[in-house]
Amino acid sequence: METGVAYFSGRTLRHVRADLEDIVAHHCTYVVHCLTETDLLYYREAMQEIVRATHEVGLEAWLDPWGVTAIFSGETLSRFPCDHPEAWQMLSDGRRAPAGCPNHPETRRFLMEWVKAAAETGADVLFWDEPHFYYGPWRGDLSGAWACRCQHCQDRFRASTGRDLPLLLDDEVRAFRESSLLEMLGELYREGRRLGLRNALCLVPTDLEAVGLPEVARGIRERWAHAIGRDPEEIANPLLELGVSDWEAAASLPDLDIFGTDPYWYLFGAEPESFTRAFTTPAVEVARRHGRQCQIWVQAFSVPEGREEELRTGLRLAAGLGATHLAAWGYEGAAGMSVRCARPDVVWRIVGEAFAEARG
Numbered sequence: 001m002e003t004g005v006a007y008f009s010g011r012t013l014r015h016v017r018a019d020l021e022d023i024v025a026h027h028c029t030y031v032v033h034c035l036t037e038t039d040l041l042y043y044r045e046a047m048q049e050i051v052r053a054t055h056e057v058g059l060e061a062w063l064d065p066w067g068v069t070a071i072f073s074g075e076t077l078s079r080f081p082c083d084h085p086e087a088w089q090m091l092s093d094g095r096r097a098p099a100g101c102p103n104h105p106e107t108r109r110f111l112m113e114w115v116k117a118a119a120e121t122g123a124d125v126l127f128w129d130e131p132h133f134y135y136g137p138w139r140g141d142l143s144g145a146w147a148c149r150c151q152h153c154q155d156r157f158r159a160s161t162g163r164d165l166p167l168l169l170d171d172e173v174r175a176f177r178e179s180s181l182l183e184m185l186g187e188l189y190r191e192g193r194r195l196g197l198r199n200a201l202c203l204v205p206t207d208l209e210a211v212g213l214p215e216v217a218r219g220i221r222e223r224w225a226h227a228i229g230r231d232p233e234e235i236a237n238p239l240l241e242l243g244v245s246d247w248e249a250a251a252s253l254p255d256l257d258i259f260g261t262d263p264y265w266y267l268f269g270a271e272p273e274s275f276t277r278a279f280t281t282p283a284v285e286v287a288r289r290h291g292r293q294c295q296i297w298v299q300a301f302s303v304p305e306g307r308e309e310e311l312r313t314g315l316r317l318a319a320g321l322g323a324t325h326l327a328a329w330g331y332e333g334a335a336g337m338s339v340r341c342a343r344p345d346v347v348w349r350i351v352g353e354a355f356a357e358a359r360g
Contacts, residue, residue, distance in 0.1 A: 001360070002029045002030055002325045003027060003029050003359060004030035004032055004060075004062070004325065004326070004327045005023060005028055005327065005329075005330060005331050006032040006034070006329045007023070007033055007331045008066065013050065013053060016050050019331065020054060020059065024058065026348065026351065026352030026355060028059060030059055030060035030061070030124075030325075031054055031059050031062065033047070033063055033064065035063040035064065035065060035068075035114070035117070035121070036074070037068055037076075037077075037079050038079075040117055044117060044121075048120065048121045051063075051122050061121070061123040062123065062124065062125040062126070062127045063126055063127065064127045065118075065128070065129065068080070068114055069081075069107055069110060070099035070100060071099060071107070071131055071133075073129050073130035078100075080100050080107075081100065084100065084107075086104075087106040088100070088101065089133065089150060090148055090153075091146065091148075092147070092149055093143060097134040097148070099147070101150050102133070102148075102181055102183075103148070103150070104150065107184075108184060108187065112187070112188070112191055115191045115192050115195065115197075116195070118197065119195035119196065124198065125199070125200050125257070126200065128185060128188065128200065128201045130202055130204050131181050131184070131185060131244065132181070132204070132242050132243040133146070133181070133241075135241065142227055146173075146241060148177075156176075169241065175246075178249070179249075181243075181244055182244065189253060189254065189255035190254070192255070193255040198258070199255055199258070200257060200260065200325075201250060201256055201259055202260045202261060203243055204242055204243045205279040206237070206245050207245045212278055213275065213278050216269065220237060220238070220239065220268070221235060221237055221238070247286045248286055251286045251287055251290045252290050256292060257293065258292060258294070258324075259283065259286065259287040259290070259293075259294055259295070260287075260294060260295030260296060260297065261280075261295075261296065261297070262296075262299070263278070265299070265314070267299060267302070272314050273313060276318055280294075280296050283323075293325060295323065295325035295327055296327070298314045298318075300330060300334065300347050300351055301329060301330060302334075302339045302341065303347050304342055305342035305343055308341070308343060308347050311328070311347065311350050311351060312353070312354045315358060316354065326354075326358055333345070
């Protein structure tokens with residue numbers, strides 16, 4: 001059993017060293033460091049030092065393209081759209097979205113440069129964090145417009161299907177978007193492997209109905225319908241527009257080592273045991289079918305007071321169902337962020353205890 005935590009608390013080495021010792025004391029075997037666009041611009045040497053310090057305390061170093069090109073998740077800003085306006089995604093209503101298009105050559109080039117920079121730090125694993133096209137609700141955009149209809153996407157869709165890319169987000173368009181993300185990931189995996197790194201993928205759990213959670217899906221649909229002034233019966237689950245729902249295709253890509261998901265029951269308004277089981281079981285199964293290890297994340301941010309013990313429940317269950325890697329987002333219950341837990345110290349203590357138990 002491998003156990004880890006996401007870390008993005010600082011770049012000053014003496015503080016990072018102290019935190020790394022604390023992470024070891026909480027029974028972690030790896031750390032997911034966030035290598036942001038800001039790091040690429042100003043902290044490359046600092047990140048190399050941080051990776052060395054991670055190895056010195058006996059931890060494996062993973063790197064996350066946190067917010068990079070606004071394709072990967074993260075509470076940080078991307079400068080890529082400012083520097084490369086030609087690579088912006090195009091929405092179905094004609095507006096431009098400030099995120100790199102996965103099908104644009106400049107986006108691919110930039111991400112390949114990120115892989116090179118990550119390899120130069122001496123890290124062990126590239127952690128591909130929730131890849132997705134522009135998703136309006138995360139930006140406060142409730143228009144329902146979807147991406148991407150740029151010329152590169154239209155040309156690729158026409159070449160693969162023989163028809164023009166429609167304005168309606170139908171099943172064929174959803175499949176095209178997912179295949180575009182997977183094709184991009186395949187290129188990045190190959191480059192990472194060539195440079196001596198392993199690859200891990202985390203996908204947002206989206207298809208709630210497929211895993212037997214219709215009540216949770218209904219609740220999300222009702223909240224979304226209320227926000228946009230529609231009848232819940234008239235709309236589909238909005239999460240199906242986020243990321244990749246075809247886990248079989250995602251896990252089968254060559255050069256992938258670890259397949260995972262993050263069933264954050266607090267965010268979904270769900271019950272911890274049923275929600276963790278519903279997504280851990282298929283994640284473990286698909287990972288095993290393709291010879292991958294399986295990583296399950298728990299939400300160690302925005303945890304309400306009095307509900308901290310649910311983390312122990314989720315971690316125990318994920319371990320019991322066959323996950324090879326457990327992880328918590330993030331260090332010290334995200335104490336340095338506005339999404340900090342109500343009691344970060346309690347969350348961090350429970351995560352450490354659960355990791356110790358999982359590792360025997």
